[in-house]
Every structure is written in structure tokens, then in C-alpha cells.
Amino acid sequence: MKRLNDTLRLDFLPYHFLLTTTNRHGYLQYTDISTGNIVSTINTKGGRLNVMCHNPHNAVVLLGHHNGSISMWSPNQKEPLVRMLCHKTAIRSMAVEKRGNYLATAGQDRKMKIFDLRMYKPLHSYQLSTGPSNLCFSQRNLLAATSNNVVEIYNDPCIQVQERPYLVHKMKLPAEDIAFCPYEDVLGVGAADGFVSLLVPGAGEPNYDAFEANPNRSKQQRREWEVKALLEKIQPEMISLDPFMLSKVDHVTAERLRKDREEILGYVPDKPAFAPRHKKKGRSKSGHVEKRKKKVKGEKLRNHIRDEMKTKREMLKKDERKAGRLPHTVTTDGSQVEPAIMKSALDRFKK
């Protein structure tokens, strides 16, 4: 830990066992706490980094800058994954909701904004009396905001615009930091004169999953969980904006490999199935597309059967001629004429 200097903020990615730290000089550092190694050090060139949070959905670290922009980082890239301009003034605090869909930011312009992280677009903007210095989402999407000595709690401000806060609490001294207690309706607020636990009805998830996080686990269970968690430690290389990339079909690589193979072989090994052209005015609905595909398929099959039948007929003719049942008819000028197959009344009983 001696290698971290002038640290301003600490954050922890629990499934990656990564401690993320920011410092005065604009450096973001990832430290693997299970091995003690520094995984990555990034010079963000973003000035003093005193606003940091992470997206719990994909473990991307968000940094708020004094020019009103935020940037998203992974340890694998020296450039930000995303950079967004959110406020006209410096960012004071940020929080990302548990599903990773919404981002709440607060600036010195006394505004709190909600962004949709799937589209990177602003959704709502709240004008407050003072700019919140702390933001925190609970497990059930309650947003706690502290401005000076006032703690305000908004009930689901992402989906609906809230006229007024759900709960307000006034403290003696300014609140320094806040955090919701998981699986409980409790908000912890730290101030200069001590620590306060506030009851916030509806904040915590009532039904926990004992295999994921068990508040009532025994010592033995905690130890077992620790071993399992370390075995399942996600490698820092796997941090990306879409964490479900791994279980999806990789069409891009498949296409590249197919092209490479074609180049090596010099021919198309398995021709892609017929893909109908895209038509407009509702003619490319799935039903229509299927119909067109079927038509082409049927036509191919018909042609194939026709050819097969033709060769079969010719073979049959040849065989019969060989067997002597069908003599070649010779015309007066000496050329042979294809004889018609002579049908007998008994032919229809043949199998």
C-alpha cells in the first residue's frame, strides 16, 4: 500500500477483489487485494479526482471531473471507455443504481441529474437548494442525497420525476458520507460529530439469497464463502461495458474465421443459407421472410427431384434395353431411334 500516494478516494469491486484508488494528480490505480499486486495504473489526465463510484452491474469505474464531465474506466484501457458532459460546473458526487441502468450526478450548479446509462442520455434534472455532496442508491432504488446538514431521500427518482423527497432529516453538522445497509432499512450517515443510523422504510431488499450474501451466516459458512469467492474471482481483463459478452455468440469472430477459411481453401465450404433481401413497407416481417425462404427452398427441392427422376428414367430405359426387352429401332437411313417404353397391362402390379 506504500505505492499509493496522495490518495483521495477508495472504492472496492467485490467480485474482482480490486481496490480502486484515485489521487490528487489524476491517477486511477487498481490493486488486487487477494495477491497485493497493482493491476493497472492509469493517468486519467482529469485533474484532482475526488469523485469516484463504480457501476455495480459491470464494474466500470466512474470518475467525476471539475469541468463537469464524467469518464468511465476499465483497467485494460488507458483511455476512458465513455466520456460524458453532465454538468456545466464541477461534479460533486455520483451514484449508479444496482442494475446499472441509471446514473445520478450532482454538480456545483445545485442540480441533480439522472442519466440513462444504456443510451448515455439525460432523463430528469432536479433543481435543489444546494448541490448534494453525497449520493447513494439503496437496494430498492431509493436515492439518498446530502446537502450540507440535510439528508434527503427520494423514492425511485429515476423512473418517475419526484416532486418532493420521500424523507428529510436534518443533522447538527454537515454530513460527510452516507451508505445504505444492505438487506436492512437503514441508512448510515457520518458527520464530524459522529455517526447516525437512520431508519428508511423500503430501502433494503427483504428477501436475501443465502448462497449469494447471507447476513445470518455462521463462521463456517463465511469461511466457505471466502474460498468460493476467491475461486470465482473475475479476472480484471474481463471488465467491459457489457459483462454478458462471454455468454453471447461471437458473430464477429465467426465471420472473420469463415472468411479466413474461405481464403485458405479457395472455395466456399458451406454456402450460407439463402437470406432474403430486406424490403420496405412491412414486407420484411418475419412471416413474409419465412414465406420467401420456403418458396426458394421448395423450388430447389423440386428441381432436384426433377433431375433425379430424369436420370432414373434414363437408367431404367438403359436397363430394359440391355435386358433385350426393348430392341433399338433402326430407321431406313441406319440411325437408331430412342424407343418408347412399351407398357404392359401387368406393369401396375410391379413393385
Add this chain to the structure above:
Amino acid sequence: TMKVKVLSRNPDDYLRETKRDIHKVFRNYNPVLHPFEAPREYMRALNATKLDRVFAKPFLASLDGHRDGVCCLCKHRKRLSYLFSGSCDGEIRQWNLTNRQCIRTLQGHTGFVRGLACSPDGKRFISVGDDKTVKHWNSDPLSEERDIPINTVVAKSLYTGVDHHWTDSIYATCGQSVDIWNMERSEPVRVYKWGMDSIQSVKFNPVETNLCISTVSDRSIRLYDIRAAVPLNKVTLKLRSNVAVWNPMEAYNFTAANEDHNLYTFDMRKLDFALNVHTDHTDAVLDVDYSPTGRELVSGSYDRTIRIFPVSGTGHSREVYHTKRMQRVFTVKWSADNRYILSGSDETNIRMWKARASEKLGRMTPREKAAADYNEKLKLKYAYHPQVKRIARHRHVPKTIYQAMKEKKLIKDSQRKKEQNLRANSKPGTVPRVPEKLKHIVLPPQE
């Protein structure tokens, strides 16, 4: 007035009452509570694959006793634990696989024991040897007549193999011809001849019980119906096949172990192409046997390795077994409970292997079983991820085999390159592409 409810948890509802109780487990499948599902599952799959390799200890035991190379093995058709083995000095031994001990030793023949076969009821077994005799033995190790054969038939020519019918008291021998014998008679009831070449092996079909298959030194594989007077059909490969065995589940398919280092699976109804070509051995394949599920096959080779192949698929082996001391593998068998593989080799030992290298033997608790099943599924799901694939495929082989494999690849690559060049510089269509499944077949089968 609004009613406000705050979460309050009574520990009694969440904790077990006494220390002897099991822990209460509450589940919530909401995906928000289970983040990073895909990467965590992937890490689990990767760990499962690694552990699979860590626990891969396939060698179980060596049955020591023969004084010469073991040239044939025979499974008892009724009892899992009995095994018969014949060696190059004419000795026949009966083994109990449970306690891995020899329970009977017979001086069967002078010269090689060429073949062993067990009757369907398991009461008798037959041996053929280089002394031109066929001997019937009682397979009960405690019977009165355990040291002497029940019956000895003196043959006119040398026999190289024997197999018993799957239901009737009929057996077949091969040598100069394929002879069909009745247990009660001392003369063959039927003799099949097709040319003058000697026949290497004969095997009865387990389902269509009157069919049998043999491999011949003129490089052909022949099919017979013992109700007919003449052989049925044949397919000729470029090199000689040493043995051909039937798939026990899809009994119209058979696999032949060939001298050209490959195994060929055929459909007996359509012999003009091979269903699959199993490559990977670096020397002649001497014996092959199917798993009772019909999904996999095991082969023993002159290159001192045993390989396990999936019957369908890419044609590459999923497993290779070898030890420092194991020499040329003359014979392999897959046990009837699908869990073990037995091999007889040149240096007088019979070896017992696990069919799945990292499988845990013995009873498993339900939790162990569930974990093993889950890991199996994970490995399957992520099998095509490059990292998982690399670890799952990785095997250490002896240096000689590694070199031989490299050389084979080099030869194959250069041949392919040459063919490509030839095709590129010839009139289009004059150099046809011959697929692997047709390449090794010489003549189309006779009608």
C-alpha cells in the same frame, strides 16, 4: 394515515434451532442480487476444467502374472469382475477384477493363444492357439474340471481368432477361412472362403445375431450371414485392418482398426464411404473396442498408447493413456459397466484404466454428485471458449509420440499443399477434391 413498515428480522426465523439442524437456506433468484452471472460462471467453468486435469489419474492397477506378452483378452458375458487373458506362451489366466487377482492359470496351448471367446451364458469359454486346436473350458474357477479343457477340437489349419454367437451355442473361428462351429460338434457346420488370404479376426453382431464381420489380410473387411452359403459383402481399404468390431447400440455400424494408424467407422448398409475416420495414433492400431453405450471407442496401438475416441465428431481422440513401462498394446477392452478400460500389452501386464480419467470412483454423496453434474454441464457450456478448450485438450505424451505426431502433421500439410498447387495449376475439375472418408477406400463394394 399511511402505514409504514420497516424491515425487522427476528433471528429465530433465520437461524437453525439447534446445532444438529441443517442451516436454513433462503433463495431469491432476482438477477439484481446475482451480478456478473456470465463472468462468474465462466470462471467456474475454467476452474472445473482445470480441476478435471488435476484429478486426471486414469491408471488404476496392473494385473501382473503372465510370463509373456498378453495377446488377447476376453470379457465374461455375465460377470463384470471376471476377465480371461491369453499370452504369447500359450498360458491362459482368469482374473478377478474386484480384488485384482489371478484366480486360475491354465496351460492352454503351445505357442500363442490367438483368441478367446465367452459363451452367452458365461459358463464356458473357448480358446484357439497356434497348436491348431480349439479348446472349450469351463469358466467356473471352482469346478472339478478347472485344469483341463472340456473339449479339444483338432483343426486342419491355424486359427487366428474366435468369437461366440450372442445367443446360441455357435461360435466362429477364422484363419484360412471363416468356420462356423456348433458347440456339440467337432467339425465346422459351415465354411466361408473368399480367396486365399488369411483372415485376422471375426466378430458376431450383438443385435442382428446371425451377422458376423471379419478382417482379411488382402486389406478387406468382409461381412457374412451365417444362414447363407456365401459371404455377403466386403469393403477394401488401402492398408490391412487388424480387427473390426460392431457398435453395440447402433449395431449396423462397425469400426475397423487399421495398419495406416487410423480407425474407420462404416455403416454396413452403405460401404462406399466411411462414416468417420479416427486419426491420432502414430503407429498401426492393433485392437479396438466399443463402450457399451456405443458413443465412444477405445483403441490400442503399436505406438504404446491407448486412445479414446468419440464415435461421431471430428475424429480426434478425447484422451490418450500411456505409461513409461507399457509397451506395444496388443489388445484393449471396455468393461461392460462403462467405467473401466483394460489393456494387454507386450511387456506381460494387463492394465486397468478409468474410462473417464478424472472420475471419482466409489460412492458419492448427493452434494458431490450434484456438484459433479453441475461442473460437467459448465464444461460443456463453455467448451468452445479458447482458454477452456486449450486446458481441456492439453495432454502430455512421450517425446517419441510427440515427435511422430509432429512429423505426421508435417507430411499431411505438405501433401495438402502439393495437392493445392496441383489443383491451382491444372484445368479446373481435373484434380477433384476427395474427402477423407473416401480417400482410404480402394474398391467400391461388390453388389
